[in-house]
Amino acid sequence: MRVLLFFFGFILFFTKASAQQQNTTLADSLFQAKNYTRAINAYAGINSLEARYQIAKAYVELGNYQKAITQLEYLSESYPEQPQVIADLGGLLFRTRQFERSAEVYGELIEIDSLNPDPRYRLGRTYGELKKDSLAQLQFQKAFELDSTHLKSCIELGEFYLKRRQFEKAHQYAEKGLALAPDHAELLNIKALAWFNDYQFELAKPYFEKLVELNYREDFLLLRLARCYEKTWEKDKAVRVYKFIVAADPGNADAYYELGALYRDKNQLDSAQYFFNEAYLDKKPDLSRELVALASIHREKGELGKALELYKQAHEEAPESMHIYFNVCELAGKYYKDSARVRPYLENFRKLYAEEKYAYIYMDKIEGYLRELEE
Template sequence: MKKVFLTLILLIQFNAEAQSSALTVADDLYANGNYTKAIETYKQLKNLDEVYDKIAKAYIAIGNYGEGLVYYEKAIKANENNLLIKYEFAKLLTKTKKYDDANQMFTDLIVLDSVNPNYHYELGVVLEKQRDTLALQEFKKTFSLDQTHQKAIFKIAKHHLIKRNFELAHQFIDKGLESYANNVELISLKAQSYYHQEFYTHSVVWFKKLLELGEKSEFIHEKLSLSYAHNSDYEDAIYHRKQALKFNPNDANALFVIGTYYESLSNFEKAEEYVAKALKLQDVSLSHEYQRLGTIYNRQKKYEKAIKAFQKAIKEDPSNIMAEFFLIRTKDEYYADTDSKINLYENYIKKHEKSPFRLYAQRRLKELKEEKFQEQD
């Protein structure tokens, strides 16, 4: 009898050691990223109740969220009091867009532990996905429980930025940066807040911080360029707009804007180059762009090219009175024959009785007629 009892004890011990050894092997496979082998090994264990959640995590690691959900459900049934498993399951529900189920799960978790900030934050994320305005309330609750919670601070600060409550946005951003000075999301909000407040010198400082932290994007360089331009720092504005172009080389608007910056620096050759590039890329009405190109040609006294540009502007938009007037003014500079100039202004005045340039046209017509009279004398 003693021998049988001893044999049973040894057998139980052997099975326990075998189970423990297999579990260790499975855990090692998972830790080293061999998730499929880990799943196979976990499933060979006799007591699966203890590893359902591990199997779920392994399935999630290889992107099989469906099986992940299945095994988390089994893990919860086997471990009803394990809040961590419920928390991970709820996050997976959110990830797989099962928002109603995720909402219920996080709500239940909050009932069990109302002072856990992450439960409130994750519920806020779900409510946000459901377009429920109560999301902000949950983010604020998260912040009240943990004033260093970076994700909740970002959500609240972003809300205030969108609502143009800039003072409150800055307060939350600064609070977040106290505990994590290099939070690029908060730094971006800081830069954007200053930009929308038209504090361009400050926005430059904060957008540059993003670059220093290795964040490079079309958005950052574009906003830096615009900030510099608002401060009339056109060389820096050109540099950063060109950097933005690297992300989108066929951005006709960016090319056009660079051309205007070169024009502001009186570098008309470069202005001409970039505006001309912009025109080639656009397939919408180009009246304004051709008009601008014409003025750039005029500044270089390239009157013949300017005339052609203004003619194209009018062709693109026959109602462009300004381009039509600029065309007359350019011909006035380019043509030598006084009678031809007089005819241009007389026709313009007859055609455009309500033109804002009518008074100037009348004054110039008078000057031309006086010049003709003096020439006859």
């Protein structure tokens, strides 16, 4: 009798195990086929850690992050010895911008596995989102100490010091990373910007050139490369880069402006006027710089009326600028023959700026012009 009961029990167990295996196989095949809703339903009939974990992953694929978080929270409480579950929970909380909770989860993960650099790196990123930069830097530092090949932490440390203008340390971390990955764009960019922001344009240049060689040709990068060429007296190269930028991005007002400035330096005023005008047409929303540049070209050409109107437009764009309005006053004095038309500009300057901190730079001349009108 006992043998018979054992036999039937074995058969029942085997049947259930076989059915569960079939359900698992079906659920896995549905998941692989990206039929996530049916896969969830199939996994729901299987009572195991693996099935619940797959349900969480399926919810992520469907974009239902809150249900995925609910599943992962249950699993992390029920199976606290499973670090991958906890890591996924921390990542999903980070992804849904629940940074405080994400930081708590990564802290738990570090307690489980203190020698793993990855949760420290991810905790550092979470602290970064919480604007706790010093705590973030500390975690990146610990992650890099645990694994000197952890490039993500190396990059974060390089960027941390770059933002704080601690260029020597930024260089140190960038060089450590480049020793492992010589063509890594983010590390090359740290080197380039550390030299550029320290006004070492000759040293910055090869790193920007390397990035261009690697097909990184974003406008902000090319603008800095062109500026390096300008600062190292390679003006023709700078012109070529700026022209490349405007060919690819005809709305780039900064590149047009720099082309205008380069042609003005060459005394090619018609070309300078063209590029300043393009900058003016494309610039949004503050056009004062471009208007002043165009005004200066017309002034050098002796077209004082056009220059005056452009300076007045520039002042409308930047009414806080004493310097622009001083140019308005100066040109009004040269352009108008009738002193009655000049006086309002001079008196308006006094009214607008007499109490400003640096008004004394201009006020002596303004008062001198007013005295001349009285004579």
